Amino acid sequence: MPDIDTLFLFGSNPTEAHPIVSFYLKKALRRGARLVVGDPRQTWMARRADVWLNLRPGTNIALINGIIHVILKKGWENKEFIKKRTEGIDELKEKVKEYDPKTVEKITGVSKDKIIEAARLYSRAEKAMIVYGLGVTEHRTGTENSMALANLALVCGHIGRPSTGIMALRGQNNVQGSSDLGPLPATLPGYQSVTDPKIRAKFEKAWGVSLSPKVGLKSVEMLDEAIKKRFKGLFILGEDPAQTDPNSHEVREALKSLDFLVVQDIFLTETTKYADVILPGASFAEKDGTFTNGERRIQRVRKAIEPVAGRAEWQVICDLATRMGYSMHYEHPSEIMDEIAGLVPIYGGISYDRLENESLQWPCPTKDHPGTSTLYTDLFSRPGGLAKFIPLDHKGPGEKVDREYPFTLITGRIREHYNNGSMTRRVPEIMEVVPEELLEISPEDAKKLKVSDGDRVKVISRRGKVKVRAKVTERSQKGNVFLTFHFPKALSNFLTSHHRDPITGTPEYKACAVRIEK
């Protein structure tokens, strides 16, 4: 990564959310890489950017379309790459015609000069990389937002070579692995479709039971069905939807509606309040296993101490399955990995023995395969191997500001805390330096509302109210405010909206309308 000459950072604040990734980016900057940042907040990176695209929350697509418009108009695209490795450029050209810099300036609030300069820097670079974060995906148009970035990378041919491409920074330690290994309603482990009879047959043979061909419910659908009294029993493993899901009041209503809720966690959380049975979990220090990081690298977790409650989750799941009539038994998590390797082709070459001496990234199909660090060097994963441009329209956030709720609330993380805070809030030293939630508000807005640094304010949305102290900072632009979701006492997810991306179901954490009262 330090070899990149231009970095396009979009909807990501790595100095806070991914500090170690930010070191790589900083190294590139120190070696002279140019930096374009798309973010409504004036983050550390935005302050140091050659171009800061300070867009209004939720106007990502318009902005990217505008940049592509400029690139195509100026003839800065990579014509050879487009011809050889993509299809659908004409449709894209037609669509982005509507997005001239002036129109885009009106929609996004980003001046047209900045749009043109960003287009120039990114397209003219030799090795340019796009790094994006949840500021792209946590919108109701999240999937389309990331497709827009893919369009941009493809137009310039910045993909499939070292130090180029698109890198998504993923939020949680094992969000990659937990997607890879099957807890998804439409796919069996390894993204293998449950509707494919051949795939099912493979798993049925290994597991000795017949499997349902019907796509299951997504988590949000399970909760919706629970409210309708059609979904009755739920096992929640190490998750706190009552705090971390948006529109918390509704989530809690759903959990209350269940006939039977089991929660396994290492601490009592907002979610365990609704449980009929609470099972103790084991922390990462108490078990053997693997995590898969954002670059698909499978790494060992090693047991350092005995589980505080005597058992780790994998043992509990086996025990429960056995009690319910399906015998499940493993001596050690390495045996589970062996089973995974036999069933999941992308993990086919993984074993604990190899992980002792090697650092492996999937796809790693066989025991002698060295793993894969760069994807799509040659062909894309579509029939025919060509990438397809997708023309996209600007839609904006699901909830727009109005006179009653004039501010856009953005939620996210700060460096010192993590997610629902159940871990970091139990580190006394961290609590000493960051003891409470703070509402980041711009100096202009603070002045208008007569709010000073440290004042108590109420943040009110159509769904709820949260009381917090204000932090007046230039990190927030006029019209936007920012909260984390680390503190249950001032929980921003009482405020966030029900809007979701229709494809992934990812909630729109990054934009909802609020008002602020003293």
Added chain:
Amino acid sequence: MPDEKLRITINGKVVLCSRDETILDAAKKAEVRIPTLCYDERLEPYGGCRLCIVEIKDFPKPVPACTTRVKDKMVISTETDEVRRMRKNILALLLSNHPNDCMRCEATGNCALQTLSYEYEVDGTRFAGETWNLPIRNDNPFITYDPNKCILCGRCVRICNDVVMAGTIELTGRGFDSRPDTSFGRPRSLDNCEFCGQCVSTCPTGALIDRKAVGRGRAYEMTKVKTTCPYCGTGCNFYLNVKDGEVVKVTSDFEAPVNHGNLCIKGRYGYDFIHSQERITSPIIKKGGQYVESTWDEALDLVAQRLGEILQEYGPSSVGAFSSARCTNEENFLLSKLVRTVFKSNNVDCCARV
């Protein structure tokens, strides 16, 4: 890959090197150890401590290995009497105002200055003179700074400014009064420090110390367990330092493929939750509106029975599970297997989408 076509001889061993490698890089390849104090692989070579000086055939005087690039047919000697004598002098000078405090110093057993002084049979008596006698700085919850133990290698300053780019500390003062400090000597707070502890991880002495682990045990008493960080998705590796069944400290794994020993505040200092008094230590069952502790057998029987009843009455679509991006791959796989083999549906989802 850079083509390796320069032939270098180090202590009689021949190694092939590329043009951009230093003598220190070449020595590593030849498995020849050259002592260093100001060197850290995460930083640009600095040439400050002069401990890595080596002799090169036909060179008029010794040169530092960390900042000198190799040339074809170089013949290098790393352990001549002359360089050993010079290293002794350097160490004796460093020790001349160093507190004679190894017995209660946190760094004991993990201190490059101590190791090298032992190896080169040097103590602080030869040039003993004026000392600093500065107050120890305990002005924040994470990092203790004892300026008296500083050897001015500049590693903390460089990692803070070049790698983290936090700009917390800088070398201040001149001559004898020169030392790393925050601007205006202000206490460390979030206003001027990220509390990543990178400076502690690179300090070769006991000048910068993880305050949380003070008095919790010596380096050699720790069982070091290499593992992967449980926080964000970057996938940093580190060592859990365990003593008497308790995690007392996190230390860097400099071989880690992703983070090379670098860590942030959460990775390095966010481990206390493991031994929190608030951990759930036994299963809990709701009985008549009250939560009561139970045994694993009782709790799991109840779960099996109730979920079984619901499945029986309302069918497979009425039951499901949420999986966790916090749990291991193996556990996610098993939960998915549980839903599919026992609940007989595909109602399983992870929190990747929220």
